[in-house]
Amino acid sequence: MNTAIQCEQLTKRFGDRVAVNSLTLTVPRGSIYGFLGPNGSGKSTTIRMLCGLLTPTTGKGTVLGFDVMSQSEEIKQRIGYMSQKFSLYEDLTVEENLDFYAGVYRLGAGERKERKAELIEMAGLTGREKQLAGSLSGGWKQRLALSCALLHKPELLILDEPTAGVDPVSRRIFWDVIHELARQGITVLVTTHYMDEAQTCDWIGFIFFGNLLAEGTPQELIDRMGVGNLEDVFIDLVRQEEARQAAGEGVR
Amino acid sequence: MRHFVWERYWSVVKKEVIQIKRDRPSLAIALVMPLMLLFLFGYAVNTDVNDIQMAVWNQSPSAASRELVDQFVNTRVFEVAAHVSSYKEIEAMLDDGSVNVALIIGPDYTRKRDRNEPVDVQMLINGSDPNIARTATSQAQLIVQHQAITLQEMKLQKQGLGELEQPLGLDTRVLFNPNMESIVFNIPGLIGLIMQNVTMILTAFSLVREKERGTMEQLIVTPIRPLELMLGKITPYVGVGLFSFCLVLLVGTYWFGVPIKGSISLLVTLSVLFLVTTLLLGIFISTVAKTQLQAMQMAFAFILPSVLLSGFMFPRDSMPLVIQWLGGLVPLTYFLEILRGIFLKGVDIDALWKDVVGMSSFCLLILTVAILRFRKKIE
Ligand SMILES: Nc1ncnc2c1ncn2[C@@H]1O[C@H](COP(=O)(O)OP(=O)(O)OP(=O)(O)O)[C@@H](O)[C@H]1O
Ligand SMILES: [Mg+2]
Numbered sequence: 001m002n003t004a005i006q007c008e009q010l011t012k013r014f015g016d017r018v019a020v021n022s023l024t025l026t027v028p029r030g031s032i033y034g035f036l037g038p039n040g041s042g043k044s045t046t047i048r049m050l051c052g053l054l055t056p057t058t059g060k061g062t063v064l065g066f067d068v069m070s071q072s073e074e075i076k077q078r079i080g081y082m083s084q085k086f087s088l089y090e091d092l093t094v095e096e097n098l099d100f101y102a103g104v105y106r107l108g109a110g111e112r113k114e115r116k117a118e119l120i121e122m123a124g125l126t127g128r129e130k131q132l133a134g135s136l137s138g139g140w141k142q143r144l145a146l147s148c149a150l151l152h153k154p155e156l157l158i159l160d161e162p163t164a165g166v167d168p169v170s171r172r173i174f175w176d177v178i179h180e181l182a183r184q185g186i187t188v189l190v191t192t193h194y195m196d197e198a199q200t201c202d203w204i205g206f207i208f209f210g211n212l213l214a215e216g217t218p219q220e221l222i223d224r225m226g227v228g229n230l231e232d233v234f235i236d237l238v239r240q241e242e243a244r245q246a247a248g249e250g251v252r
Numbered sequence: 253m254r255h256f257v258w259e260r261y262w263s264v265v266k267k268e269v270i271q272i273k274r275d276r277p278s279l280a281i282a283l284v285m286p287l288m289l290l291f292l293f294g295y296a297v298n299t300d301v302n303d304i305q306m307a308v309w310n311q312s313p314s315a316a317s318r319e320l321v322d323q324f325v326n327t328r329v330f331e332v333a334a335h336v337s338s339y340k341e342i343e344a345m346l347d348d349g350s351v352n353v354a355l356i357i358g359p360d361y362t363r364k365r366d367r368n369e370p371v372d373v374q375m376l377i378n379g380s381d382p383n384i385a386r387t388a389t390s391q392a393q394l395i396v397q398h399q400a401i402t403l404q405e406m407k408l409q410k411q412g413l414g415e416l417e418q419p420l421g422l423d424t425r426v427l428f429n430p431n432m433e434s435i436v437f438n439i440p441g442l443i444g445l446i447m448q449n450v451t452m453i454l455t456a457f458s459l460v461r462e463k464e465r466g467t468m469e470q471l472i473v474t475p476i477r478p479l480e481l482m483l484g485k486i487t488p489y490v491g492v493g494l495f496s497f498c499l500v501l502l503v504g505t506y507w508f509g510v511p512i513k514g515s516i517s518l519l520v521t522l523s524v525l526f527l528v529t530t531l532l533l534g535i536f537i538s539t540v541a542k543t544q545l546q547a548m549q550m551a552f553a554f555i556l557p558s559v560l561l562s563g564f565m566f567p568r569d570s571m572p573l574v575i576q577w578l579g580g581l582v583p584l585t586y587f588l589e590i591l592r593g594i595f596l597k598g599v600d601i602d603a604l605w606k607d608v609v610g611m612s613s614f615c616l617l618i619l620t621v622a623i624l625r626f627r628k629k630i631e
Contacts, residue, residue, distance in 0.1 A: 055631070076473050083466070085466050090465075105475070
């Protein structure tokens with residue numbers, strides 16, 4: 001099987017508001033899938049449904065072959081997730097946070113030591129093991145969160161705006177790690193508002209008002225829209241959709 | 253549901269211990285608050301009625317009338333606050349609350365006594381506090397009756413008829429709390445009530461805090477099971493609660509002088525059961541509340557019924573049956589029986605097994621409800 005995520009007609013309503021509207025998308029295994037869209041377009045909501053944090057209102061979806069409605073616990077064992085807001089314990093140190101999640105993911109003593117060393121090294125957190133997570137600056141916090149999400153060697157990594165508010169150097173380091181993970185065969189679903197990051201993804205999905213407007217490789221999208229770069233794709237798609245909706249309302 | 257994984261449970265325990273240690277102010281409150289409350293309420297909740305303030309209007313001063321007043325004072329139930337000389341003064345003092353009763357000895361008291369004629373004395377009682385009024389009435393009645401019998405005996409002796417023999421007597425002996433001091437009865441109850449409130453609030457915050465800080469989101473994308481999380485969260489607090497319970501116990505026995513008649517190890521064992529129950533109750537609140545403020549309000553909403561229904565304030569036997577059943581939904585009810593039984597009567601498990609079963613059932617019930625309530629979702 002070579003799809004990591006597959007969803008059909010996935011919909012989430014909060015009361016009257018439709019946050020995600022009949023979303024159908026496929027993420028191939030081993031690829032980096034960039035999930036783009038303006039604020040409030042439904043990216044986080046989609047991700048939360050895939051992780052089992054929210055129950056879809058209607059629709060179908062599988063993650064790593066498991067059903068999102070009924071097998072969310074199987075999914076949780078196999079994915080790594082970084083939420084948009086820092087959600088590790090600020091009153092624990094770097095090492096204590098890693099230890100806690102290592103225990104929760106049932107890493108044996110030897111494996112735990114090895115993974116911790118590897119990840120601290122990878123994230124460049126060496127020397128900060130005893131620092132409280134709350135006192136780390138933005139970029140370091142994100143790298144710690146990534147380390148915690150990777151402890152149990154997940155097959156699929158889901159990152160919700162991992163580089164928001166992070167300086168360019170840290171962003172570069174972060175994306176180097178993401179590409180390295182993809183080379184090792186891990187599938188990555190990542191949301192971002194930075195088009196330079198999106199440019200390096202294998203696939204792009206563009207979502208607006210809960211609808212998937214376009215999907216393809218970055219180059220395909222640029223060619224299809226007949227523009228120079230991804231940023232223009234983004235802006236054109238938003239303008240087109242807004243014009244379409246305004247016209248729709250005018251008719252009504 | 254798959255089986256319980258000790259490693260995950262243990263990770264939660266370790267994490268909570270670190271967090272509790274770093275949160276010094278909360279830890280201090282958990283340890284010191286019960287002591288403070290016990291000191292405060294130990295003195296406040298005193299239902300013994302002593303030294304009822306009394307105004308005396310003696311219109312017939314003499315050795316005989318003064319003897320009667322002395323009889324009142326000697327019981328230590330009444331204390332003479334003022335000597336007055338008119339109804340007006342008495343009314344004023346009853347109105348402003350400086351006295352609760354007034355004893356009025358009429359002008360012909362001495363004369364009638366000298367002639368061995370029957371005579372009445374009058375007592376005015378402020379009935380607004382029924383507890384004080386009842387004590388005053390019955391005590392005054394006893395004192396006067398006692399005095400009347402003494403006088404009658406003297407009269408008979410004078411007439412040469414010898415001793416007055418009472419045809420019927422009552423020989424009472426009070427077991428367990430021979431001086432009938434209310435503090436001896438109240439301290440064990442207070443210990444239970446205080447421990448319930450403090451421990452419940454400790455855990456009521458725990459899950460809600462994670463929701464508010466957003467750490468819950470990360471936690472619920474892991475394979476952790478609700479039972480592992482909840483038990484892991486209460487375990488360190490059982491330690492904190494037990495330590496605090498022992499402090500309170502020491503103050504109860506040494507400061508307030510309420511001895512423990514029964515087995516201390518039984519008391520401590522059953523207290524652990526009680527602490528687990530109230531901590532789980534806190535966790536349950538935590539699964540319902542969305543914010544720490546809500547959790548606080550819910551905890552307080554539980555405190556009032558537990559004071560009223562558990563038998564802490566009013567004896568449960570005299571409550572309507574339905575209310576007694578409702579009291580069965582409050583774990584404090586069972587613990588009060590246990591505490592009072594062990595403290596005052598020195599009973600052992602044979603006499604308490606029903607309460608132990610009741611409390612354990614409640615404990616399992618609340619755990620089940622909490623687990624069913626807890627969703628690994630963020631909605
Ligand atoms: N729990 C909720 N209850 C009600 N409405 C919600 C809830 N969560 C999200 N929404 C709404 O759903 C819509 C989609 O939100 P979502 O967070 O998925 O957007 P997003 O694409 O992640 O935006 P951003 O780029 O700002 O992170 C928004 O209009 C938001 O207000
Ligand atoms: Mg978002």
